[in-house]
Amino acid sequence: MVPQNPTLEGIHDAATSSSLPNNPKSWFEGIDNPYFQAGFGLMGVTVILGGLRKFATFADVFLRRRLLVQVEINNKDRAYPWLLSWMAHQNQIQQSARRRSASLLSKSHRLSLETTVEQHQNGSSSVSFNLVAGTGMHWLKYRGAWMQVVRERDTRSMQMMSGSPWETVTITTLSQDRDIFPQLLAEARDLAMRGQEGKLVIQTPWGTEWRPFGLPKRKRPLHSVVLDNGIAASIENDLQSFLSRRIPYRRGYLLHGPPGSGKSSYIQALAGSLNYNLCLLNLSERGLGDDKLTYLLSTVPERSFVLIEDVDAAFNKRVQTSEDGYQSSVTFSGFLNALDGVASGEERIVFLTTNHVERLDPALIRPGRVDFTQYVGDATPTQAQTLFERFYGTEPVETIDVGQSLHDLVEEEIKNGKRISMAALQGLFIRNHDAQSALAACRQTFLEIKST
Known part of the structure; x- marks a missing residue:
């Protein structure tokens, strides 16, 4: 038999036992080390929070893409003031409690004031105030569907021509209710156009844009x-x-x-x-x-x-x-x-x-x-008579006779080389409320033209 060296065997066993412990107790003793526990706990919490954050971001993106739909309108779009006016109108409806098809929540504490001045033809004016949704988040229920309305204002970005800050309104709702957007915008448009029925809108250049000039x-x-x-x-x-x-x-x-x-x-x-x-x-x-x-x-x-x-x-x-x-x-x-x-x-x-x-x-x-x-020339006898009859009516026999007299009078003046404008005749008819006085005013005016 070959004798074993006890010294080398002892050293080998000691090294093996120190590097690869076979005793399970030694493992648990290492875990119980407070330094190890602190490092492992912090790392675990960090990993868990990072995973939750990524999951929340992924879930938010997934839900928005799959379940939600958004419409963004900026204040350069013509529909922007229509939408704000529509929201103000719905707010008034809620306050009067006459309709419930759409209403702004009364819990909204961020409001914006809109002042409208209407100038009447007699020189008087009327002023109305509307409280619309201000900047921030609001909730809207329209035709049974809940919507989130966010109005944002960027004061760092100003419109060059108007000098007003850049604003956007973003409406978010469930994807299944996307068909409501055309109905909402059409209702806002009809509400805005209702005040312009029978009106002519005159526009002039404002920078590189066409904008309404004055009231319709x-x-x-x-x-x-x-x-x-x-x-x-x-x-x-x-x-x-x-x-x-x-x-x-x-x-x-x-x-x-x-x-x-x-x-x-x-x-x-x-x-x-x-x-x-x-x-x-x-x-x-x-x-x-x-x-x-x-x-x-x-x-x-x-x-x-x-x-x-x-x-x-x-x-x-x-x-x-x-x-x-x-x-x-x-x-x-x-x-x-x-x-x-x-x-x-x-x-x-x-x-x-x-x-x-x-x-x-x-x-x-x-x-x-x-x-x-x-x-398009000066007034002819037929034009003058037609305009006269439209001012004073054609049914009474007296009016027809006076109109014929005016026809003959204008015809005679034209033969004498006089030029009579339709604007001058219209001004005479506006100032005189009956046919006889209008004919007399025409005779007097033509006589003054002769004398000059």
């Missing part, structure tokens, strides 16, 4: 503007033919004639009869250049006429200079390119007016830029 005006009846026989019908037929074909072209109309003949009034009445708005464009406006003009004419709001009055004054010598020495930056070639250039808008209707058609450059009134030209 009451539409003028088309029959209140009396033109000579066949003129109104020819313009309306041409326009209706263009609109019915819905082709991607532009249409330009030029109405020329002496002042007070009813050119602008007829365009305004025609726009109202077709439920179109009117966009007024002044070519001599400060800050208006070729690029800006092209952009404005290419972004005309839908269902709108563009009206450019006294176009002869803008380009009499192809350069515009005002009394204070200001020279318009709109060039003649820039104006022509804006009317029918490559970047010009489609399905656009432009009306031009002038008192001196002979001053217009032939390049401006060629087809493609001006497609329909119509002369």
